[in-house]
Amino acid sequence: MDGHSLGEHWLLRPDVDFLNHGSFGASPKCVLEAQRGWSERLEREPIEFLAPERTLLPKLDEVRDVVATQMQASSRDLVFVRNATEGVNAVIRSLPLQEGDEVLITNHGYNACNNAVRHAAEVAGADVVVADIPFPIRGSDEILDAIAAALSPKTRWVLVDHVTSPTGIVMPVAEIVRLARSRGVRVMVDGAHGPGMLSVDLSSLGADYYTANHHKWWCGPKVSGFLFAREEWQSDIQPTVISHGANTEGLGDTSFHANFNWPGTFDPSPLLALPTAIKFLSGLFAGGSDVGPGINTEGMRALMQRNHRLVVAGRSRLLDRLEVDAPVPESMLGSLATIPVPGWSGLTDERLREIAERLRGEHRFEFPVLRVGNQGCLRISAQAYNSIEQYERLADVLATDQALVARRGSQS
Ligand SMILES: Cc1ncc(COP(=O)(O)O)c(C=O)c1O
Structure with a gap:
């Protein structure tokens, strides 16, 4: 086809x-139809559907399992956000930062997310260092060299894009993570374009944090995305919206899930239609074989x-x-x-x-x-x-x- x-x-x-x-x-049309189906189900029984413990939480967990399988991560390490900008904000604004610290971004980074970093640094009295990556570029060594040159003993964390928005470069994120971690520096990967464009294996990537959009290359309805965090950092991350999860039992299996599962009344239909989108895409070039009910x-x-x-x-x-x-x-x-x-x-x-x-x-x-x-x-x-x-x-x-x-x- x-x-x-x-x-x-x-x-x-x-x-x-x-x-x-x-x-x-x-x-795709079938994804929008699936989303409409979920919205209508919700509107027929708003309480039954949205009361977290009744229908919503088990449904969110089903979608979480789909995302976790695709991203080769544990479901425990994933929460949902509206989009990558929110995922970056939640992490960056929760990270420890003091006066005199440095945080590293790149000149190919996404403006909105770099702004979140600048804000966090300004509040803490920290400095933002920009690694200067060339364009045109000959190879990933040039990226690693630029990042290595910009790291210092004061660097606390790095924000790097998996695929750069202005230049479409797939960054050598695994190597960047290795380099930064060898200096004791945490790495947040902005993977807005990752899912559906690249095979992502979060279990071996080693990033401390990774966020991505479902509505870009997975073609999910707007708006939805996920945030991954290594287990040791999860309890430190505050969502951008503090809600019931901060002190209410039963909103999730872990405090990380509970904090993000209920950002206030929200429309879960984009998330719930995501499996339809991934299934649909996965059937398009499947060599004519019957895809069956799964992905x-x-x-x-x-x-x-x-x-x-x-x-x-x-x-x-x-x-x-x-x-x-x-x-x-x-x-x-x-x-x-x-x-x-x-x-x-x-x-x-x-x-x-x-x-x-x-x-x-x-x-x-x-x-x-x-x-x-x-x-x-x-x-x-x-x-x-x-x-x-x-x-x-x-x-x-x-x-x-x-x-x-x-x-x-x-x-x-
Ligand atoms: C690298 C990168 N990060 C973040 C975003 C922001 O995505 P959203 O507006 O869905 O949060 C984009 C959007 O194009 C992007 O390319």
Whole structure:
């Protein structure tokens, strides 16, 4: 099956080439139907459904087991959050930090989460150190060297992305964890893009904390995500919303679960529909075999490999037409890729916005136009509903539309 025929499973507008799964994901129709089903069940019997001890907690535990199996973690070490931003905030704002301490982030980190770090550091009187990772990049050694150079005896913890948002780099997180832990430094991994893009094995990764979104590459309904923490740190983590779990029996098997299970009245339907999303995705490239009622692990791997191959092929088409060298080795990509566009160097923000508007309004593409340093770039994503023709059309447009290249007076 190719992206053409699979597109019908999503609601995405057929007159727009949607190459931006990475920003907010997109849920297949069957997942939205499953979510609706859960909402209707809830609304038929609100008390029976939402009173935690009746229906809700056992249902949350079922979803937790699904996530734990996919992430090769113990269910005991996982709680649910609304999204990766919340997961990062919960951990970062709970971590011990004193005046004079240092915390490490990278220049490819996600702005919202780096802001959470800056806030925590400011409150404690600590310093934020930014590891400067190059782009273009030749290999993961350059990342490890940048992080090693930025660590100091004062570093208390590191926040690092599993897949970087502006540049689509799959970071060598296992090596970063080894390096940091060898210096007694804890590591929080922002894995917003991890599940559904990469095979993640939390039991061997060794990270102290890992958070991720369900609504990105797992195509779960918006909004839901998880937070993993090693057992020894769990009792220190406060959720972003303190609720009944802080002093009420029966809200979870552990205090970690209890603290996060009930963030106040909430809509659990995105979480409850997540298994439908993973099952659906895992059946798309399962080689024609009957997936049955469960999740096909091989099928999930096949989808991730297919999306990786597609983004690499799409990126090649664009690099060839634009006559640009690959800014990141293929082996460091998942299913996101950022491409520097030669004519977009040194452009003002306003000019980059105009270009993005033209690409969307005139040419019917949806993907981010962004700046990495002084270089204007575009970022493509590849999900099941995408096909190579979409990237080929984009390459043609970029090579032929003169209005998309720099004009005099538009340099910053
Ligand atoms: C690396 C990274 N972290 C965090 C986020 C934030 O995701 P959310 O807004 O769902 O919390 C994103 C979103 O794109 C991201 O790319």
